[in-house]
Amino acid sequence: MVAGVCAGVARWVGIDPIVVRLAVCILALGNGAGLVFYLVAWAVLPEEAATDGETAAAAASPSTRRSSELALAVGCITLGALLLVRWITPFFPDHVVWPAVVAATGIGLVLARAGDSDRARWREAATRLPGNPVEALRGGWMVWVRVLVGAVLLIAGIGFFLASNEALGAVGNVGIAVLATILGGALLFSPWVARLVRQLGEERRERIRNEERADMAAHLHDSVLQTLALIQRHADAPQQARSLARRQERELRAWLYDGRSSREDAPGALATALDGVADEVEADHGVAVDVVVVGDCALDEHVNALVAAVREAVLNAARHSGAAEVSVYAEVAGGRIEAFVRDRGRGFDPAAVNGDRRGITLSIVRRMARHGGRAHVNSAPGEGTEVTFDLALEAESQS
Amino acid sequence: MTPSPLTRVFLVDDHRLFLSGVRTELAGRVDIVGEAVDVESAVEGIRNSGPDVVLLDVHLPGGGGRAVIEAVHRTHPAVVFLALSVSDAAEDVIAVIRAGARGYVTKTIAAGELAQAVERVHDGDAVFSPRLAGFVLDAFAGDLPPGASLDPELDQITPREREVLRLLARGYTYKEIARRLQVSIKTIETHVSSVLRKLQLSSRHELTRWATDRRLV
Numbered sequence: 001m002v003a004g005v006c007a008g009v010a011r012w013v014g015i016d017p018i019v020v021r022l023a024v025c026i027l028a029l030g031n032g033a034g035l036v037f038y039l040v041a042w043a044v045l046p047e048e049a050a051t052d053g054e055t056a057a058a059a060a061s062p063s064t065r066r067s068s069e070l071a072l073a074v075g076c077i078t079l080g081a082l083l084l085v086r087w088i089t090p091f092f093p094d095h096v097v098w099p100a101v102v103a104a105t106g107i108g109l110v111l112a113r114a115g116d117s118d119r120a121r122w123r124e125a126a127t128r129l130p131g132n133p134v135e136a137l138r139g140g141w142m143v144w145v146r147v148l149v150g151a152v153l154l155i156a157g158i159g160f161f162l163a164s165n166e167a168l169g170a171v172g173n174v175g176i177a178v179l180a181t182i183l184g185g186a187l188l189f190s191p192w193v194a195r196l197v198r199q200l201g202e203e204r205r206e207r208i209r210n211e212e213r214a215d216m217a218a219h220l221h222d223s224v225l226q227t228l229a230l231i232q233r234h235a236d237a238p239q240q241a242r243s244l245a246r247r248q249e250r251e252l253r254a255w256l257y258d259g260r261s262s263r264e265d266a267p268g269a270l271a272t273a274l275d276g277v278a279d280e281v282e283a284d285h286g287v288a289v290d291v292v293v294v295g296d297c298a299l300d301e302h303v304n305a306l307v308a309a310v311r312e313a314v315l316n317a318a319r320h321s322g323a324a325e326v327s328v329y330a331e332v333a334g335g336r337i338e339a340f341v342r343d344r345g346r347g348f349d350p351a352a353v354n355g356d357r358r359g360i361t362l363s364i365v366r367r368m369a370r371h372g373g374r375a376h377v378n379s380a381p382g383e384g385t386e387v388t389f390d391l392a393l394e395a396e397s398q399s
Numbered sequence: 400m401t402p403s404p405l406t407r408v409f410l411v412d413d414h415r416l417f418l419s420g421v422r423t424e425l426a427g428r429v430d431i432v433g434e435a436v437d438v439e440s441a442v443e444g445i446r447n448s449g450p451d452v453v454l455l456d457v458h459l460p461g462g463g464g465r466a467v468i469e470a471v472h473r474t475h476p477a478v479v480f481l482a483l484s485v486s487d488a489a490e491d492v493i494a495v496i497r498a499g500a501r502g503y504v505t506k507t508i509a510a511g512e513l514a515q516a517v518e519r520v521h522d523g524d525a526v527f528s529p530r531l532a533g534f535v536l537d538a539f540a541g542d543l544p545p546g547a548s549l550d551p552e553l554d555q556i557t558p559r560e561r562e563v564l565r566l567l568a569r570g571y572t573y574k575e576i577a578r579r580l581q582v583s584i585k586t587i588e589t590h591v592s593s594v595l596r597k598l599q600l601s602s603r604h605e606l607t608r609w610a611t612d613r614r615l616v
Contacts, residue, residue: 253487288507292533292568295540327529327570333540340569386569 078104103157107150107187151188158184223251243286250279269299270307270337274330277311281326285318288325295332297393305371306337306391309364313341313375313387316360321345321385332393339389347383405430406521409450411441411467412483413459417506421454424510429517438462442470445478452521454513455500457484457491465498472499481520483508489534493609497599502526524588525595532567535598538605553601556594563590 082100158180227248234240254275271293278289297303310328317326323345330339350361361377364387368375373391408429412418413436422431433448435441438461445453445467453471455464468480480500484491485507492503501520504513505528516526527535539556556564566576573591577584598606 249485290529290570292529294533294536294568329529329533329565329569331536331565331568342570 100157100161102160103154103184107154154184154188155181219255223255224248239286242288243283246282246286246288247279250275250282269296270303270330270332271296273299273304273307274310274328274339277307277314278328281311281314281318285315287318287323289314289318289328290325291328291330293330293332297332297337300394302371302373302391303337303393305367306339306373306389309367309375309389310339310341312360312364312367313389316364316387317341317343317345317385321347323384335393337389337391337393340386341389342384342386344384347379347381347385349381350377350379406452406517407432407448407450408517409441409445409448409453410434411436411445411453411459411464412456413437414456417456421513425514425517428510428514438466438470441467445471446475449475449478451479452517453478453480454483454517455480455495457482457486457495464495464500468495468498468500479520479523481516481526483513487530489537489605489609492531492534493538493598493606496531496595497606499599501595503531504528505530519588523592525591527564527567527591527594529568529570532564534609535594536561536564536568538603538609539597539601550602553597554603556597560590560594563587564594567591 078100082104161180227244231241231244234244271291274291274293278291281287282289299307310330314326314328317323321343323343325343327342328339329342330337364377365375368389368391371391373389375390376388377385378388379385406429408425408431410418410421410431411434412421415436418434418436422434425431429452432450433444435444438459441453441455441459453467455467457464459467464480464482464484471478471480480495482492482495482500482503483506484495484503485505486492487505496503501523502516502525504516504526508516508528519526535556539554539561562580563576566579571579573584573587577587580587
């Protein structure tokens with residue numbers, strides 16, 4: 001309307017300005033309360049403009065401006081809400097509403113400046129932890145004036161309330177006055193207390209972060225830097241360099257994701273064992289072994305046999321296939337384990353191979369059979385090889 | 400100058416060494432239209448250069464790969480993302496897929512396979528690494544808990560999809576899977592795309608947990 005009060009209020013509340021304008025108009029026509037609200041809000045609003053000027057000029061953080069707007073919004077919303085309540089119900093006579101309005105405005109003003117007590121100043125004084133708001137507010141006389149005005153308004157509001165309320169006045173009790181003042185004080189100081197608590201929490205988090213960082217630095221130094229040095233010395237032996245890199249990668253991964261593994265329900269027995277197999281073969285043969293395990297189960301005699309057979313197959317692939325990569329996939333589901341070891345190497349004809357390979361193949365197949373499982377070798381020259389394993393869990397091998 | 404017939408690719412990775420490595424590897428196979436090393440510059444660069452495919456690192460300063468996908472998709476929903484990372488953790492992989500990436504490959508992938516994966520996502524298909532296939536199998540394992548307010552269409556995979564995923568997890572290529580199941584590659588691609596959709600939209604507990612558990616490192 002005149003001073004943009006409605007638009008401002010609407011912006012804080014987050015509704016259409018027209019709604020606010022209509023409300024004010026109705027209030028104004030009804031009993032003049034809207035007019036009073038408008039004037040009071042107007043009196044408060046120029047302060048916002050001043051604050052804006054300050055912060056904009058200093059290119060200060062937007063949070064500063066926001067908290068001051070927020071505080072003013074609190075004051076105005078309380079004001080408007082009380083006036084509205086007063087207008088529609090007879091339970092809030094003038095001598096309750098006006099003190100409350102004055103007090104709310106005071107709180108709004110003080111809170112506004114609380115927001116302005118720069119985070120930077122807090123950070124700089126983080127260790128000193130100012131015990132009262134005044135110390136945190138040593139920033140310019142404007143701040144002082146506002147806090148003072150806010151406090152005076154608040155106290156005046158409380159006093160006015162006590163003086164004008166017949167019932168309480170009749171009691172004439174100093175205790176109530178003291179209580180009310182303490183209440184006012186608590187209202188005034190609670191933001192600082194809250195902020196203090198929050199900042200202490202932040203400090204603690206920061207300290208924990210630092211400790212974690214130190215831990216990590218120590219670990220990186222012991223493992224990663226050592227490995228990098230080794231890799232540099234083996235630069236002319238790519239096989240060795242690659243296997244060093246793979247081993248370090250695996251180790252670092254295990255360290256990083258330790259305890260936060262996606263298979264947290266079971267103590268990763270089978271998955272860990274297969275990872276161990278991959279680790280060992282990679283280190284000894286410089287072949288990348290990718291392990292994917294779905295589900296998991298505990299190790300027993302039979303599962304151990306399966307792991308040993310898988311290891312045999314992986315070793316076989318690493319030694320003979322010529323492939324640079326071996327895929328291992330194991331799935332525990334429906335009471336059985338299925339596992340697959342696959343390479344894209346040169347392959348062979350399982351029916352017509354020399355004794356050595358046949359021996360390995362047979363040893364895998366027999367080992368599985370002894371434990372009530374099955375293994376099957378699928379291969380053809382030029383096609384790569386896949387060995388499949390199948391084992392029923394808790395199967396009685398003797399039966 | 401005629402427009403390049405190659406797929407236009409934008410690279411996002413905070414390791415410059417890795418960026419230059421990928422650039423060298425992909426030279427001639429794709430047209431690299433830009434690079435970025437953090438979220439902010441990535442979003443801006445992608446909006447300005449309008450690539451077909453973005454190769455996106457999962458770990459990025461300023462909010463991670465997920466932030467890039469979300470910001471770009473708000474204004475340019477047609478840009479396709481292929482996530483690329485050293486991390487094999489379910490949380491990282493699932494989070495970036497659920498943010499809208501069309502696939503996930505690890506950084507150890509060979510150059511030829513990477514170029515192939517780029518083409519594949521560009522054609523609208525999904526790219527699953529064996530590891531990602533394993534995660535999906537894990538997440539969709541078991542029947543739906545009775546009484547759960549889940550959508551069976553979204554929260555369960557079909558036996559055929561499971562079969563395809565298992566072959567993917569075993570290290571088979573789409574072509575090999577197609578030959579083995581005696582169907583066309585297109586059929587396999589359809590299955591994988593369907594799984595991707597479920598992966599992105601399903602409210603299965605594991606998926607939502609993985610997607611929200613962000614790690615510190």
